[in-house]
Amino acid sequence: MTLRGTTSQTVGPFFSIGLERLNCALVGPGVAGEPVTIEGRVLDGDGVGVPDAIIELWQANSYGKYAHPEDPQDKPVEEGFQGFGRIPTDEDGRFRFMTIKPGPVPGPDGKLQAPHIAVSVFMRGLMRRVVTRIYFPDEPGNAGDFVLSLVEPARRGTLIARNGPAIDGLLKWDVIMQGPGETVFFDC
Amino acid sequence: MRSLSGYRRALPGTQPEYLHPTYVSSLKRAPSQPLVYLPHTLSEITGPVFAPITVNVKACDLTRQHAGEPLGERIIVSGRVLDEDGKPVRKTLVEVWQANAAGRYRHRVDQHQAPLDANFSGHGYAMTDSEGRYRFITVRPGAYPWGNHHNAWRPAHVHFSVFGPAFATRLVTQMYFPGDPLLPFDPIYNCTADESARQRLISVFDWESTIPGHALGYKFDIILNGREATPTEK
Numbered sequence: 001m002t003l004r005g006t007t008s009q010t011v012g013p014f015f016s017i018g019l020e021r022l023n024c025a026l027v028g029p030g031v032a033g034e035p036v037t038i039e040g041r042v043l044d045g046d047g048v049g050v051p052d053a054i055i056e057l058w059q060a061n062s063y064g065k066y067a068h069p070e071d072p073q074d075k076p077v078e079e080g081f082q083g084f085g086r087i088p089t090d091e092d093g094r095f096r097f098m099t100i101k102p103g104p105v106p107g108p109d110g111k112l113q114a115p116h117i118a119v120s121v122f123m124r125g126l127m128r129r130v131v132t133r134i135y136f137p138d139e140p141g142n143a144g145d146f147v148l149s150l151v152e153p154a155r156r157g158t159l160i161a162r163n164g165p166a167i168d169g170l171l172k173w174d175v176i177m178q179g180p181g182e183t184v185f186f187d188c
Numbered sequence: 189m190r191s192l193s194g195y196r197r198a199l200p201g202t203q204p205e206y207l208h209p210t211y212v213s214s215l216k217r218a219p220s221q222p223l224v225y226l227p228h229t230l231s232e233i234t235g236p237v238f239a240p241i242t243v244n245v246k247a248c249d250l251t252r253q254h255a256g257e258p259l260g261e262r263i264i265v266s267g268r269v270l271d272e273d274g275k276p277v278r279k280t281l282v283e284v285w286q287a288n289a290a291g292r293y294r295h296r297v298d299q300h301q302a303p304l305d306a307n308f309s310g311h312g313y314a315m316t317d318s319e320g321r322y323r324f325i326t327v328r329p330g331a332y333p334w335g336n337h338h339n340a341w342r343p344a345h346v347h348f349s350v351f352g353p354a355f356a357t358r359l360v361t362q363m364y365f366p367g368d369p370l371l372p373f374d375p376i377y378n379c380t381a382d383e384s385a386r387q388r389l390i391s392v393f394d395w396e397s398t399i400p401g402h403a404l405g406y407k408f409d410i411i412l413n414g415r416e417a418t419p420t421e422k
Contacts, residue, residue, distance in 0.1 A: 002272070002273060002274050003270060003271075003272045003273070003274055003411045003414075004199065004202060004272065004384075004385065004388065004411060005196075005198055005199075005202065005203075005272055005359075005411050005412060005413050005414075006359060006361055006388060006389070006410050006411045006412070007202060007203055007204065007361060007380045007382075007385045007386065007388065007389055008203055008204060008359060008360060008361055009204075009347075009360065009361045009362040009376060009377075009379075009389065010211075010213075010360075010362075010376060011347065011349075011360050012347065012362075013295075013297055013298075014285065014287075014293040014295040014297065014298060014347075015285065015347065015349075015360075016295065017285050017293060017294055017295050017309065017310055017311045018283050018284060018285025018310075018311040018312075018347060018349065019283060019285070019349060021283075021311075021313065022283075044216040044217050045215070045216035045217065045220075046216055048216075050217070052297075056358070058231070058234075058235060058236060058355050060231075066230065066231075066234040067237060068234035068235065068236075068237055069237070070192070070230075070233055070234055070353075070354075071230060071234055072192075082236060082237070083236065084236035105229075105230050105231060106229075106230055107229055107230075108227055108229055113229060113230075113231070116231065118231045118232065118355050120355075120358055122360060123217060124213050124217075125211070125213030125214045125215075125216070125217035125218070126206065126214070126217055126218070127203075127204035127205070127206065127208065127211070127214065127376070127379045127380075128203055128204060128206070128360075129358065129360065130206075130219060131226070146229070147226065147229070150224055150225070150226070151224055155221075177216070177217050177218070177219060178216065178217070178218070178219065178220045179220065182219060182220060182221050183219075184221075184224055185219050185221075185223050185224070186223055186224050186225070186226035187197070187223035187224065187225045187226060188226050188228070188232055188355070188356055
């Protein structure tokens with residue numbers, strides 16, 4: 001190792017002018033899988049919505065394949081599904097995105113990981129991103145998931161989306177920065 | 189399946205802590221619970237791959253995005269995106285945004301009483317070449333006041349967003365200018381404990397990249413986390 005990694009700095013309050021070009025939906029036409037809509041809020045330590053956060057998503061397609069050259073699995077990559085999304089919060093800290101439920105991907109213990117979306121959250125006040133994950137409700141694989149098992153049981157629920165009220169495919173998931181119910185964030 | 193090597197973690201002190209009381213916005217937004225260590229899985233060693241950008245002069249020349257030229261001192265900001273082993277990070281997306289020469293962002297939230305410039309939007313993007321190089325033409329951003337504390341001013345800076353090869357290498361940072369007298373007083377710049385890590389955020393004046401008669405050059409290399417040795421290399 002000859003060089004040292006560059007230090008992170010906050011995105012500040014004005015990131016939208018530089019980043020909104022890539023604000024995007026995850027799913028193009030003709031992509032296989034179960035459509036899901038995930039919505040929620042980003043809340044600060046006072047429970048107030050964070051109006052200037054940006055969420056980035058990274059996920060496999062419904063086959064459990066990442067559109068990336070280092071995914072060694074013999075599974076199809078789909079045109080129209082890159083697996084990346086970027087969504088800013090609104091004035092009340094709300095966000096909403098549509099995607100397809102990812103398939104399971106391999107974990108380090110040789111078992112499959114439960115379906116999940118990798119998430120980065122950036123905002124003014126955060127000197128570096130926070131990293132978390134969205135898992136899916138009623139998913140049998142959650143019980144044996146390698147990453148969920150690293151989290152103390154009482155906090156695992158912060159990583160699992162909840163079923164919304166009676167609308168098919170609508171899931172709820174919040175990002176709570178501080179205090180009771182604080183979302184689990186990872187050292188990534 | 190062969191085992192996949194992850195990315196290295198930052199050395200202690202070289203990345204900012206979340207809670208930094210002198211940076212007031214961190215008080216209600218910094219996580220209070222310790223982070224859970226996440227061994228890198230396939231989900232973290234992969235990351236978004238963006239289609240190569242066809243050469244787009246306007247995207248990387250912030251002085252040519254409007255009918256007229258922006259006010260201010262024209263500068264070239266260039267450098268390389270490398271990993272900690274010095275290997276170029278090729279074909280990765282670099283996004284930038286900044287205030288205009290008067291210290292005003294083209295953003296509805298920015299109410300600083302400094303003029304907007306009809307010829308300056310203040311954002312651009314580029315993709316690194318096969319040597320990891322990027323290059324922007326812009327104007328030197330102005331310093332501007334902010335509400336963090338009495339008489340608080342941000343030093344001149346350009347925001348950078350870089351993806352790198354993996355979810356684990358994602359980085360957003362700020363580039364500063366050499367000799368800026370505001371740096372010692374800026375809570376954001378000073379959030380990082382390690383002094384040499386802070387100083388690496390300061391660009392270097394660079395004769396080689398200047399354009400005679402036109403613009404001065406500043407060099408800013410961005411270093412992303414390197415790869416762990418693979419099990420067979422240990």
